[in-house]
Amino acid sequence: MDSIKVFSPGSITNLSCGYDILGVCLQNRGDEITVKKIDKKEIIINSNDDYNISEDINKNVAGIAAQALLKNTKTKFGFEIEIKKGIKPGSGIGSSAASSAGTVFAINQLLDSPFSQMDLIKFSMEGEKFVSGTYHADNVAPIILGGITLVRSIDEIDVIKLPSPKSLEVIIIRPNIEIKTSDSRKVVKNKIKIEKMVQQSANLGSFVSSLYTEDYGLMSKSVVDVIVEPNRRILIPEFDKIKEISKEDGAIAVGISGSGPSIFSLSNNSTVSEKILKSVTNHYEKLNISYDGFISKVNSTGIKIIESN
Amino acid sequence: MDSIKVFSPGSITNLSCGYDILGVCLQNRGDEITVKKIDKKEIIINSNDDYNISEDINKNVAGIAAQALLKNTKTKFGFEIEIKKGIKPGSGIGSSAASSAGTVFAINQLLDSPFSQMDLIKFSMEGEKFVSGTYHADNVAPIILGGITLVRSIDEIDVIKLPSPKSLEVIIIRPNIEIKTSDSRKVVKNKIKIEKMVQQSANLGSFVSSLYTEDYGLMSKSVVDVIVEPNRRILIPEFDKIKEISKEDGAIAVGISGSGPSIFSLSNNSTVSEKILKSVTNHYEKLNISYDGFISKVNSTGIKIIESN
Numbered sequence: 001m002d003s004i005k006v007f008s009p010g011s012i013t014n015l016s017c018g019y020d021i022l023g024v025c026l027q028n029r030g031d032e033i034t035v036k037k038i039d040k041k042e043i044i045i046n047s048n049d050d051y052n053i054s055e056d057i058n059k060n061v062a063g064i065a066a067q068a069l070l071k072n073t074k075t076k077f078g079f080e081i082e083i084k085k086g087i088k089p090g091s092g093i094g095s096s097a098a099s100s101a102g103t104v105f106a107i108n109q110l111l112d113s114p115f116s117q118m119d120l121i122k123f124s125m126e127g128e129k130f131v132s133g134t135y136h137a138d139n140v141a142p143i144i145l146g147g148i149t150l151v152r153s154i155d156e157i158d159v160i161k162l163p164s165p166k167s168l169e170v171i172i173i174r175p176n177i178e179i180k181t182s183d184s185r186k187v188v189k190n191k192i193k194i195e196k197m198v199q200q201s202a203n204l205g206s207f208v209s210s211l212y213t214e215d216y217g218l219m220s221k222s223v224v225d226v227i228v229e230p231n232r233r234i235l236i237p238e239f240d241k242i243k244e245i246s247k248e249d250g251a252i253a254v255g256i257s258g259s260g261p262s263i264f265s266l267s268n269n270s271t272v273s274e275k276i277l278k279s280v281t282n283h284y285e286k287l288n289i290s291y292d293g294f295i296s297k298v299n300s301t302g303i304k305i306i307e308s309n
Numbered sequence: 310m311d312s313i314k315v316f317s318p319g320s321i322t323n324l325s326c327g328y329d330i331l332g333v334c335l336q337n338r339g340d341e342i343t344v345k346k347i348d349k350k351e352i353i354i355n356s357n358d359d360y361n362i363s364e365d366i367n368k369n370v371a372g373i374a375a376q377a378l379l380k381n382t383k384t385k386f387g388f389e390i391e392i393k394k395g396i397k398p399g400s401g402i403g404s405s406a407a408s409s410a411g412t413v414f415a416i417n418q419l420l421d422s423p424f425s426q427m428d429l430i431k432f433s434m435e436g437e438k439f440v441s442g443t444y445h446a447d448n449v450a451p452i453i454l455g456g457i458t459l460v461r462s463i464d465e466i467d468v469i470k471l472p473s474p475k476s477l478e479v480i481i482i483r484p485n486i487e488i489k490t491s492d493s494r495k496v497v498k499n500k501i502k503i504e505k506m507v508q509q510s511a512n513l514g515s516f517v518s519s520l521y522t523e524d525y526g527l528m529s530k531s532v533v534d535v536i537v538e539p540n541r542r543i544l545i546p547e548f549d550k551i552k553e554i555s556k557e558d559g560a561i562a563v564g565i566s567g568s569g570p571s572i573f574s575l576s577n578n579s580t581v582s583e584k585i586l587k588s589v590t591n592h593y594e595k596l597n598i599s600y601d602g603f604i605s606k607v608n609s610t611g612i613k614i615i616e617s618n
Contacts, residue, residue: 021507152531153508153530
């Protein structure tokens with residue numbers, strides 16, 4: 001194989017109760033990444049987007065992740081990476097993760113897959129570190145493994161794939177502002193009261209249980225954030241109102257996707273999902289807030305190969 | 310029914326990764342509680358133990374829990390409660406919880422069960438509050454529901470019963486010293502670094518998953534305490550050594566049971582359990598530390614009615 005084109009999807013993370021732990025792979029929105037072997041032993045990036053993303057391999061997450069991978073193997077050739085961004089940076093649905101994970105996934109394919117999924121997560125995390133200032137795997141893990149994932153450890157990478165109830169849907173509304181992950185992480189407190197920790201982690205445990213038992217009532221009570229959302233919500237236009245509207249329309253839960261500004265709702269009914277999407281987009285339209293809104297099932301596959309030669 | 314005798318078992322809590330959240334109902338060790346209707350509208354406690362437990366209904370957890378229950382109903386009679394303690398107070402295997410939960414369970418039976426399990430947990434928690442200074446349901450919940458439980462919320466009581474893998478066994482070794490829950494709670498820090506919180510709650514989420522999938526490898530990596538154990542271990546004689554010995558013998562995990570001094574190990578193999586018990590009791594014997602040691606399967610039933618008339 002000399003050339004491969006992949007679709008590297010968006011992802012939502014935290015899911016209110018699992019800060020830096022939970023992630024969900026989306027079906028819609030994502031980057032198209034083409035990687036070709038080239039004779040010269042170098043990495044070239046062609047970024048095809050409206051966002052002025054650097055093509056410098058030391059300033060582009062895909063280049064950084066690719067270099068992390070290539071440190072661990074020997075090749076006689078180089079790679080030309082073309083990235084057609086489908087996710088706006090700073091949107092809270094894993095734009096950087098899609099580029100870095102998609103790139104290392106594609107390179108691994110071109111090398112006949114010497115690396116495990118956990119290795120690919122590790123390499124991709126170098127991109128996340130560059131863009132956010134800290135290592136975290138909650139976006140890259142679900143893209144690479146597919147489905148809903150729980151990052152148990154990033155010291156020695158350990159990620160579990162949790163069950164994805166088939167009827168579960170995600171409704172995303174993204175107001176058209178940018179929040180840098182690094183800025184959004186600043187509003188998270190360094191120290192947490194033990195009572196809050198107990199409350200939040202009990203919810204995380206319950207959420208995991210609700211995925212196995214498909215208990216949407218329990219899921220609704222569990223997908224609650226008493227630690228990060230109270231501070232981050234102020235960064236997002238109309239967050240409280242969007243939450244209220246979505247709940248009224250029957251959302252199982254509503255929260256901030258990743259570091260925002262995207263807001264996710266969960267639903268287990270397509271009609272309800274459509275209703276929520278309509279209500280929240282109407283609300284932004286009334287206030288002249290530009291947005292992107294869509295519904296996605298959980299993508300159980302993750303990164304998809306579009307073509308290879 | 311005018312009289313009932315119940316066996317109210319011990320329980321281990323926290324399970325390293327679920328402070329104030331997880332609990333496991335034991336088969337061995339427990340209080341025998343007999344409750345009889347009496348004509349006079351009062352509560353009488355006869356405590357049958359070597360521990361100088363007060364018979365004052367305002368200073369005995371059973372009396373406090375019974376009063377909490379009776380505030381919510383009208384009766385024309387009173388109750389005589391006889392408690393034969395089978396669990397030493399301050400042992401870390403839920404001595405107070407056994408007395409308070411067993412008592413309200415028995416009274417509820419005598420009243421033809423007007424109260425739900427969640428109600429009984431709530432009443433029992435008044436006993437826990439009295440003895441430890443704070444409300445917590447992690448001991449009373451598994452005794453009342455049986456099995457392995459997760460306390461999602463104590464504001465509005467919400468407890469989930471998790472799966473109990475059939476082969477799971479608990480090995481308990483209790484050095485013969487008393488640690489008051491209220492003292493043991495003092496060594497727990499009020500504020501936790503967010504990184505530690507993420508690490509611990511990721512482990513809790515993984516532990517819940519491991520119960521559904523019976524993945525003992527994951528359970529072993531998940532039943533780890535980076536928050537409470539580092540401070541509490543110093544209260545328990547030879548904790549580190551007991552942990553080391555048990556792990557060498559094949560324990561899935563080792564930690565402090567509740568607020569200590571009991572130490573639990575998990576195993577999924579009876580031969581391994583016996584080996585662990587022998588090694589840890591030998592170790593205490595060599596050092597002339599008196600102890601109580603036993604092996605228990607998970608008790609999926611909880612409080613058991615021994616006889617009723």
